[in-house]
Amino acid sequence: MAVSAADVRSALSLPDSSAAGPSNPRKQPSMTRKPEGISRELYSLIGPSQPSLAAQAKPRLKQKPKFATGASAATKWSLRSFNNSARKDGLQLKHWAKASEDPETEYPFAKYNTQNPTYTYSQDEYNRFLDTANRSATPKDGKIEIEKYWTKELTDKLFKLYQEYDGRWHVIWDRADFPPDAGFDLEDLKHRYYSVCRKLIRNRPWPGDEASRVTLINSLQFDLEREQMRKRYLVSLESRTSEQLAEEEALYLEVRRLEQTERRFKHEREELMRTLAGMDSGLPHLVEDNGAPLGILPESRGLNKKRKPTGMDTEPPTPSGAGSSPSVKRPQSTKSAAYDAQHCIIRTELSSNTPATKAAHQPAYARSSKIPYLKNNAMQPKILQCFAEMGLSPSRLVMPTKENVHQLDGLLEAVTAMLDTKKHLDKVEYDIQVAKKQLAMRNGEGVEEGEDTVKNEDAMDVDQGTETEGNEGRGASVVSIRSARSRKKTHRSMSISSVDTTATSVSTRKRQKRG
Amino acid sequence: MVNYGGDEVSALVVDIGTSSLRAGYAGDDTPKSIIPTSFGYTPAPPEADVPMADGTEGEGQASTTKPKYANIYIRSERTLNMAARDGNWESYIHDFNPIPPLIRHALENVMRVDPTEHPILVTEPAWNTPENRERMAEIMFEEFNVPAFYIANTGVLNAFAAGKGSALVIDIGQSVASVTPVVDGFVLRKGLSHSPIPKFIQSLTKSLLSNHRNVNIDLWPHQLIASKMPVDLHQAPHYTLRTERVERTTKSWKDWAEQKEIEEWIQSIAQVPEQGWNDQVVARMPAKAYEFPTGYSAVFGAERYQVGEHMFFNNPQNASQPKIIMALVSDALRTCDPELRGVLASNVVLTGGGSLLTGVPGPAKHGTWKDGNIGKAIVGQRCK
Numbered sequence A: 001m002a003v004s005a006a007d008v009r010s011a012l013s014l015p016d017s018s019a020a021g022p023s024n025p026r027k028q029p030s031m032t033r034k035p036e037g038i039s040r041e042l043y044s045l046i047g048p049s050q051p052s053l054a055a056q057a058k059p060r061l062k063q064k065p066k067f068a069t070g071a072s073a074a075t076k077w078s079l080r081s082f083n084n085s086a087r088k089d090g091l092q093l094k095h096w097a098k099a100s101e102d103p104e105t106e107y108p109f110a111k112y113n114t115q116n117p118t119y120t121y122s123q124d125e126y127n128r129f130l131d132t133a134n135r136s137a138t139p140k141d142g143k144i145e146i147e148k149y150w151t152k153e154l155t156d157k158l159f160k161l162y163q164e165y166d167g168r169w170h171v172i173w174d175r176a177d178f179p180p181d182a183g184f185d186l187e188d189l190k191h192r193y194y195s196v197c198r199k200l201i202r203n204r205p206w207p208g209d210e211a212s213r214v215t216l217i218n219s220l221q222f223d224l225e226r227e228q229m230r231k232r233y234l235v236s237l238e239s240r241t242s243e244q245l246a247e248e249e250a251l252y253l254e255v256r257r258l259e260q261t262e263r264r265f266k267h268e269r270e271e272l273m274r275t276l277a278g279m280d281s282g283l284p285h286l287v288e289d290n291g292a293p294l295g296i297l298p299e300s301r302g303l304n305k306k307r308k309p310t311g312m313d314t315e316p317p318t319p320s321g322a323g324s325s326p327s328v329k330r331p332q333s334t335k336s337a338a339y340d341a342q343h344c345i346i347r348t349e350l351s352s353n354t355p356a357t358k359a360a361h362q363p364a365y366a367r368s369s370k371i372p373y374l375k376n377n378a379m380q381p382k383i384l385q386c387f388a389e390m391g392l393s394p395s396r397l398v399m400p401t402k403e404n405v406h407q408l409d410g411l412l413e414a415v416t417a418m419l420d421t422k423k424h425l426d427k428v429e430y431d432i433q434v435a436k437k438q439l440a441m442r443n444g445e446g447v448e449e450g451e452d453t454v455k456n457e458d459a460m461d462v463d464q465g466t467e468t469e470g471n472e473g474r475g476a477s478v479v480s481i482r483s484a485r486s487r488k489k490t491h492r493s494m495s496i497s498s499v500d501t502t503a504t505s506v507s508t509r510k511r512q513k514r515g
Numbered sequence B: 001m002v003n004y005g006g007d008e009v010s011a012l013v014v015d016i017g018t019s020s021l022r023a024g025y026a027g028d029d030t031p032k033s034i035i036p037t038s039f040g041y042t043p044a045p046p047e048a049d050v051p052m053a054d055g056t057e058g059e060g061q062a063s064t065t066k067p068k069y070a071n072i073y074i075r076s077e078r079t080l081n082m083a084a085r086d087g088n089w090e091s092y093i094h095d096f097n098p099i100p101p102l103i104r105h106a107l108e109n110v111m112r113v114d115p116t117e118h119p120i121l122v123t124e125p126a127w128n129t130p131e132n133r134e135r136m137a138e139i140m141f142e143e144f145n146v147p148a149f150y151i152a153n154t155g156v157l158n159a160f161a162a163g164k165g166s167a168l169v170i171d172i173g174q175s176v177a178s179v180t181p182v183v184d185g186f187v188l189r190k191g192l193s194h195s196p197i198p199k200f201i202q203s204l205t206k207s208l209l210s211n212h213r214n215v216n217i218d219l220w221p222h223q224l225i226a227s228k229m230p231v232d233l234h235q236a237p238h239y240t241l242r243t244e245r246v247e248r249t250t251k252s253w254k255d256w257a258e259q260k261e262i263e264e265w266i267q268s269i270a271q272v273p274e275q276g277w278n279d280q281v282v283a284r285m286p287a288k289a290y291e292f293p294t295g296y297s298a299v300f301g302a303e304r305y306q307v308g309e310h311m312f313f314n315n316p317q318n319a320s321q322p323k324i325i326m327a328l329v330s331d332a333l334r335t336c337d338p339e340l341r342g343v344l345a346s347n348v349v350l351t352g353g354g355s356l357l358t359g360v361p362g363p364a365k366h367g368t369w370k371d372g373n374i375g376k377a378i379v380g381q382r383c384k
Helices: A005-012 A027-032 A040-046 A123-130 A152-164 A169-175 A186-203 A210-219 A224-238 A242-276 A299-310 A334-342 A380-390 A402-443 A448-472 A476-488 A491-502 A504-514 B099-111 B130-143 B154-161 B197-210 B243-248 B251-269 B279-284 B302-312 B325-335 B338-345 B361-365
Strands: A077-083 A092-098 B012-016 B020-025 B033-036 B039-043 B069-074 B083-085 B120-124 B149-153 B167-172 B177-183 B193-195 B225-229 B238-241 B288-291 B297-300 B348-351
Touching: A123 A152, A123 A186, A152 A169, A152 A186, A169 A186, A169 B177, A186 A210, A186 A224, A224 B338, A380 A402, B012 B099, B020 B099, B033 B099, B099 B130, B120 B130, B120 B154, B130 B149, B149 B154, B154 B167, B154 B177, B154 B348, B167 B325, B167 B338, B177 B325, B177 B338, B193 B325, B197 B251, B197 B302, B238 B243, B251 B288, B279 B302, B297 B302, B302 B325, B325 B338
Parallel strands: B012 B120, B120 B149, B167 B348
Antiparallel strands: A077 A092, B012 B020, B020 B033, B039 B069, B039 B083, B167 B177, B177 B193, B225 B238, B288 B297
């Protein structure tokens, strides 16, 4: 190998490129020569900056396949004979198993050969507990007559069959050829088996606790009469003639049709009423119950109503006013009210002048956020002053229960009314004073005492109002009211006469409220 | 280890029926070998070993147990010079002599397996006798030296093949139609019922074809016909027989061949009417043409429905009619517990070659399965 790359280049009159190492000897010619697959015109346009897509990948020979070796090699399988531990006859069959598996491992399918627990009894146990002849001597609530007579042989046979067919009762019944004169039924077999099991459990010493024993006995319960009735019902269901079936079908269709007509009628009427009168039709809602076709008949609504107040478990009509017509909802029975009281349910009554069709929806809110607020700006300072006199704050209730809010509301109203009256009174008194002054001017005399009386009476009236309201009040806010009351009590007797004389209209109003 | 479906112990399955013997591997969808159960034989004593008509055809096995048959030849289509026998099944195996050669042929010549290496499962009808079972076990253990042997019930296997643990299996075979209630993988023997209605259908067809439009249709098999000319519909056929073969043909073989022709006709154009016999409806149904091996061709209209009708519907004019399939179904359901009726009636498995007769599921779909007090609401809903 004496010929170097440089020699070859010079021989082929290629430009010397000292930069081109042995790593890219192939690239060199492609830089200058037009590569195949590109037309001459295109090459003259794009020049040597041809897309690299045309880069040549030399065709390769098919690669030698990689044979897996070591860990990734194909698993070896071997045909082995195995022992099925679930078999008692020691039969050996062969199967394919992974060679890596231990041939001594337990046969994985053996675990599926499970058996139900079976009960056995000795002759002594049979004589003492299970002999039906013994038992019929002590009949219990008349149930003995439906039990058939069982001998030990038949019972043995039944237990053997049960074990053999693993409790598949239909197969047991098929295979059991009991003497026809015994007149056994499938239910009789079940009854006998389960009653024997129950008796055995009951009469044997029990290793576990009593609860597990009871659950076991309960799991072996069998109600012979009920099962027989169920089967009779099944038979009667199956023995319907085709006419009966057809009639049933027709009736069902008829009911569906009626229901549909009813619904359409209601819909149309509701729409009509809404358009014309702006109110609900007042028709009762149809119960949407496809499972019980008879439940959709209108009469059943009455039944529903009757059932409603029977107890706490039944729900009263939904309180949401949306959708349902108020005319239907309003006459809530007193029992319903009692129910509400019992469960502290408070219903927001819609005012009667709310248009019924407008879904008078009331969003939920916290009561404390809706404490009545003083609206009259002119009166506000006076009212606040009045409240301050009583030691109350009109904007804050320690315990805003319904009653307390109601009390506060009433109090505010009363205070406002009183202040109103007072204003009015002031005006009248001022007029009177003016008139008196004028009179005095005419007569030449002063009227000092009368003015005093009026002022005194004003203060008293406020007290009285608070007191009456406070008496009914409960909760924490009452405390402050009480204290106010005790403070002001002394004024009362002193000024009562003047109230009656001068402010009759105010006090009568208060009385009415009190009542 | 995939536990579903049990372990793979490379068992073989042998299912012997009236018309064919099926053998294959357990777990396969279809049998690997299906051979006809009918066979040709030379009666004993076999002084002169008669050469077979077609030396290359057939598999000869000497039966040693009983000298009734000197030789048994499987695939009897060409063995015309020998007496032919159907599988000789009247609802179950009556003659065990041909069984070992048949099984050997299916396993060793067709499947090419060594029976001594594989456990074998053999099927039996639900009314099989204990003696038959013993005989079968004897054959398997003593003649085939199988390592393990199990007899399973066809009804149960059919139900399992359809993926059902409880089912009402209606099996219409070549000689017997049966209804088997299967509950939790067990046959309810009290509800079992079977009837030779397929045989009745075949004899009915035979009488039908012997007097069709006042013509006795010749039922020569194609093996005996040398040449034939095309003729018009309902015209007398022009054909020549292979006289040299006809002379050699035994009577039993001819009967067997005729039987094949009848079955061919039934399978080709017979149909079950959907709702019982109704002259108007049947008259409206399209007629079908059928050409016999002799070249005679005819159009069959109502005749092809007559055959199916007798399978499913009671015909008061025909007193000899065995129990129809409807009666079998209602019998089976009536003897079952009322609790099971709904389950069984909604899980009907239809199987057997006879169920491939056109329109067999029809009566089921149209609710005419109702018979007696079995409500149509439960029966005939899902029959696949």
